[in-house]
Amino acid sequence: MRSTPITMTDEFDDALSRLHSGKNLFLTGKAGTGKSTLIRTYLEQTQRASLVAAPTGIAALNVEGYTIHRLFGFHSGTTVEQVRSSEYYPGRFAKVLKRLETLIIDEASMVRADLFDCLVEALTRFGPKPGHRFGGIQLVLVGDLYQLPPVVLEPESEYFSTVYESPFFFSANTFETSEFPVVELTTVFRQLGDDRLVSLLNSVRDGSLTPESQQALNQQVRSGFTPPLDERWLTLTTTNRIAGARNKRMLEKLDAPLHTSEAKITGDITGFEPLADKKLQFKDGAQVMMLTNDPADRWVNGTIAEVIATSTTDAGHEVAVKLPSGTTAIVTAHKWHVTRPEFSDGTIKHESVGSFVQLPFKLSWAITIHKSQGEPSRKSCRRLMCGSVG
Incomplete structure (x- = not known):
């Protein structure tokens, strides 16, 4: 894990101390207050056997963790009753638990109440102290409840509403508010220096928009606007279907040869949610989002770039992309190591069990709001459209 640069404040120091205390807590704060940075700092410092899990693959990768479903061996539709039964076993992660x-x-706002109940039951059965609360481990919840809520599909909604007061984790039958004292980070670092933007974002977040703030936002609305092809606009959509359709439509508009890159998969990647497509199709001129942090610091995960040239070698595609700085970088395939936690010499180590190799970008004229959750700030894309939010 790379060393994490931090700006130490009193509240950051206090939150870090509470993490080291071994007690449960709920760490919250607005976007950009350093919640993920705090997690990384704790993991770099602690001697405790610690893991990070998140409800989505992209959130898990951002904190070098695992999805909740992969860690516990849950499948889509796993129920509390199933986790309590003799049929359930967390599989390859049982020894680590x-x-x-x-x-x-992390990103606890997206954890559904039923998923929280499932993980609590799994910890109670397979944690270091079976039968004890959370299996005897420290449970830390991190997230902003003003951000994206959990997803409950229409066919599930009627049943869900009869079992839980809300889809959020705090409505889970196994959740007790008194067990999770709240620690809130308040200093916003991500937009530091732009007080007007910070104020607007906070007003939207807590529903306290003034008429002046509403006017400032409404002035940015351009009804019927179609982005020029030569400008970097990012559309946020509500579904993968809408985002995929827009990306396909924009790709078809480009008068250039179509390139196809097939991912190379080795070993066991069961439960791994790759950021890149298994079959990536793109053209010169395509708007793409980088999916890694470049070791040479030319781009970060979330940078918006433009494909300007593509060549093929024996090793695969070499893609020239134009970065926001105006510079050009050559991009080749990236190897994502699929790991499994193993307990060794008193610490948790991450053993490589497989790999996923693909060009580290995806088409990005549009992405879903949920996929944007938890991603780094996109300084490279200053033009934003919201599609299909009504």
């Missing part, structure tokens, strides 16, 4: 001391759940 048995030795685990701290589990951090």
Whole structure:
């Protein structure tokens, strides 16, 4: 794990101390207050056997963790009753859960109540102290409840509403508010220096928009606007279908040869949610989003770039992309190592069990709001459209 640059404040220091205390807590704060940075700092410092899990693959990768479903061996539709039954077993992660001391759940706002109940039951059965609360481990919840809520599909909604007061984790039958004292980070670092933007974002977040703020936002609305092809506009949509359709439509508009890159998969990647497409199709001129942090610091995960030239070698595609700085970088395939936690010499180590190799970008004229959750700030894309939000 790379060393994490931090700006130490009193509240950051206090939150870090509470994490090290071994007690449960709910860490919250607005976007950009350093919640993910705090997690990374804790993991770099702690001697405790600790893991991070998140409800989505992209959120898990951002904190070098695992999805909740992969960690616990849950499948889509796993129920509390199934987790309580003799049929349930967490599989390859059982030994790690048995030795685990701290589990951090990132992006907790997207954790459904039933999923929280399932993970609590799994910890109670397979944690270091079976039968004890959370299996005897420290459980840390991290997230902003003003951000994206959990997804409950229409066919599930009627049943869900009869079992839970809300889809959020705090409505889970196994959740007790008194067990999770709230620690809130308040200093916004991500937009530091732009007080007007910070004020607007906070007003939207807590529903306290003034008429002046509403006017400032409404002035940015351009009804019927179609972005020029030569400008970097990012459309946020509500569904993968809408985002995929827009990306396909924009790709078809480009008068250039179509390139196809097939991912190379080795070993066991069961439960791994790759950021890149298994079959990536793109053209010169395509708007793409980088999916890695470049070791040479030319781009970060979330940078918007433009494909300007593509060549093929024996090793695969070499793609020239134009970055926001105006510079050009050559991009080749990236190897994502699929790992499994193993307990060794008193610490948790991550053993490589497979790999996923693909060009580290995806088409990005449009992405879903949920996929944008938890991603780094996109300084490279200053033009934003919201599609299909009504």
